[in-house]
Amino acid sequence: MRKNKSLLLSGPYILWMLAFTLIPLCVVLYYALTDVETGKFTLDNMQQLVQYLPAFWRSILYSLIAAVICLVIGYPVAYYMAHCGPVAQKFLYMLVMLPMCMSFLLRTLAWVGILQDTGIINTLLIKLGFPHEPGEPVINLIRTPGAVILGMVYNYLPYMILPLYSVICKIDNRLVEAAEDLGCNGRKVFSKVILPLSMPGILTGMTMVFVPAVSTFYISNKMGSTETILIGDIIERMFKQGDNANMGAALSLLLMVLVFVCTGIINRFGGDEEGSVIV
Amino acid sequence: MKKVNRLITILIFVFLYIPMLVLIVASFSSGKDITEFEGFTFMRYAEVFRDRSLLGLLGNSLLISILASSIATVFGTVASLGIYSLKPRMRKTVMSLTNIPMTNPDIVTGISLSLLFVFVGSKMLHQRNSLTFWTLLIAHVTFNLPYVILNVMPKLQQMDHSLVEAAMDLGCTPVKSFFRVTIHEIMPGIITGAIMAFTMSLDDFVISYFVTGLDFITLPVEIYNYTKKQMQPKIYAMFTMLFLLIFVLMVVMNLLQLRQDKRRKEAKQ
Numbered sequence: 001m002r003k004n005k006s007l008l009l010s011g012p013y014i015l016w017m018l019a020f021t022l023i024p025l026c027v028v029l030y031y032a033l034t035d036v037e038t039g040k041f042t043l044d045n046m047q048q049l050v051q052y053l054p055a056f057w058r059s060i061l062y063s064l065i066a067a068v069i070c071l072v073i074g075y076p077v078a079y080y081m082a083h084c085g086p087v088a089q090k091f092l093y094m095l096v097m098l099p100m101c102m103s104f105l106l107r108t109l110a111w112v113g114i115l116q117d118t119g120i121i122n123t124l125l126i127k128l129g130f131p132h133e134p135g136e137p138v139i140n141l142i143r144t145p146g147a148v149i150l151g152m153v154y155n156y157l158p159y160m161i162l163p164l165y166s167v168i169c170k171i172d173n174r175l176v177e178a179a180e181d182l183g184c185n186g187r188k189v190f191s192k193v194i195l196p197l198s199m200p201g202i203l204t205g206m207t208m209v210f211v212p213a214v215s216t217f218y219i220s221n222k223m224g225s226t227e228t229i230l231i232g233d234i235i236e237r238m239f240k241q242g243d244n245a246n247m248g249a250a251l252s253l254l255l256m257v258l259v260f261v262c263t264g265i266i267n268r269f270g271g272d273e274e275g276s277v278i279v
Numbered sequence: 280m281k282k283v284n285r286l287i288t289i290l291i292f293v294f295l296y297i298p299m300l301v302l303i304v305a306s307f308s309s310g311k312d313i314t315e316f317e318g319f320t321f322m323r324y325a326e327v328f329r330d331r332s333l334l335g336l337l338g339n340s341l342l343i344s345i346l347a348s349s350i351a352t353v354f355g356t357v358a359s360l361g362i363y364s365l366k367p368r369m370r371k372t373v374m375s376l377t378n379i380p381m382t383n384p385d386i387v388t389g390i391s392l393s394l395l396f397v398f399v400g401s402k403m404l405h406q407r408n409s410l411t412f413w414t415l416l417i418a419h420v421t422f423n424l425p426y427v428i429l430n431v432m433p434k435l436q437q438m439d440h441s442l443v444e445a446a447m448d449l450g451c452t453p454v455k456s457f458f459r460v461t462i463h464e465i466m467p468g469i470i471t472g473a474i475m476a477f478t479m480s481l482d483d484f485v486i487s488y489f490v491t492g493l494d495f496i497t498l499p500v501e502i503y504n505y506t507k508k509q510m511q512p513k514i515y516a517m518f519t520m521l522f523l524l525i526f527v528l529m530v531v532m533n534l535l536q537l538r539q540d541k542r543r544k545e546a547k548q
Contacts, residue, residue, distance in 0.1 A: 009361025014373055020421040021379040024391035027398050077291050080284040094529045099295050101478055101525050105502050106518050110298035113313035120314055186280060215384030232386055239390060249394065252387050259384055
């Protein structure tokens with residue numbers, strides 16, 4: 001009776017998820033292993049992956065840098081939030097959530113407006129009298145790796161702050177007091193008590209920044225140049241402009257495997273902790 | 280130390296909100312570009328209401344996200360009940376299936392679904408247009424479901440199951456005991472899941488971009504098309520209005536919650 005009931009209730013869901021998550025991945029594999037024109041089995045797409053490896057490494061490098069920056073600047077914010085009064089906490093939490101609800105396309109576009117050669121920063125600098133060649137910007141900000149990483153940090157910072165905040169909130173203050181009583185100074189309390197206890201939040205935050213950042217195509221498209229092209233851009237082009245869905249499928253497959261490996265490594269740092277916090 | 284943290288926090292919030300400020304200022308500018316503020320005008324707002332295309336797109340987005348999150352909430356809650364009573368090993372397998380859309384990059388989810396729909400549509404059903412409103416809805420339900428499940432499951436694990444047994448002993452049928460007891464216990468999880476699913480759906484660009492056809496387009500996808508071509512300043516006006524709307528909604532929700540907390544505290548005393 002019990003068995004029948006549980007299968008009756010979960011069966012449709014299991015079928016749905018098989019049909020729309022697992023089978024689609026098999027279809028990706030099928031496309032990756034067939035030829036664009038003839039539709040016959042081929043390993044060509046897989047062999048061609050080698051030429052895209054630089055873009056893969058660049059994506060991983062940029063998004064790891066972005067994730068680390070998010071951690072370094074997000075931690076003090078989360079820590080400060082967790083130690084505010086209840087009303088201030090709710091309000092600050094809302095302020096972190098709010099950008100996540102607004103179109104990330106437009107917010108990225110606003111950064112283009114701020115950073116571009118005729119943009120807000122350069123116009124300001126010219127008005128302040130900084131020397132520049134006519135027709136040239138004072139400083140070159142847009143279309144640099146820095147701009148792409150800035151875009152990633154900006155867009156995914158809330159995904160770092162929120163899990164950190166919820167973990168720091170749960171740290172028992174008595175542990176901090178005990179450490180102080182036993183003679184730890186502020187720095188030692190942080191490194192011996194607070195930091196180890198916030199590890200699950202750090203890992204979740206790193207993963208939640210890294211995964212969307214490594215696969216992004218809009219940020220690098222708008223803020224980057226041809227030299228900062230990321231794997232997401234290449235995949236998007238294969239599907240939307242290049243009409244080579246099969247090559248795109250092979251690239252997506254590799255991206256999926258890489259993300260799987262990288263998040264595995266990130267979570268390894270946490271030892272045998274479960275490491276997943278739902279925000 | 281606290282002063283340093285406060286300073287960093289203020290700077291980060293400035294960093295988070297500067298681009299939005301730029302967009303809001305641009306919505307009142309009569310200049311064509313974000314960067315040049317020429318004169319103050321309400322023209323952009325009038326444009327949003329005069330030509331109804333943007334409102335229509337917003338309507339499309341709302342339609343898909345309300346439909347998808349409602350379906351996912353009901354479907355996911357029912358499924359959670361089933362998953363909860365599965366054998367541990369089976370439950371673990373189903374939960375890792377649930378985690379696939381959460382851990383996969385959006386672009387991979389979008390592409391895999393779009394390839395599936397095209398494959399089934401063109402090779403098996405011989406249709407010319409295999410990406411429609413329905414495929415978009417299926418995709419949204421699929422990535423919404425994990426949010427509901429991952430929020431409802433912990434509540435099911437936390438709740439006191441002797442309550443359900445008591446209800447059954449007192450003559451409730453399983454269905455009745457669900458509506459009388461279980462649903463009240465897991466309600467906070469259902470609500471959080473539904474809200475998360477709705478916001479994810481409303482704001483989703485990447486998955487929709489790959490799965491959407493030509494006949495049904497959502498607002499984020501059309502904004503993307505605009506940013507590729509000539510940008511239309513009326514979009515900034517739309518952004519500003521949505522920003523204010525969401526801001527007010529969030530403040531109201533927070534105030535209501537604070538009041539509720541206060542009342543609960545007073546009731547306890």
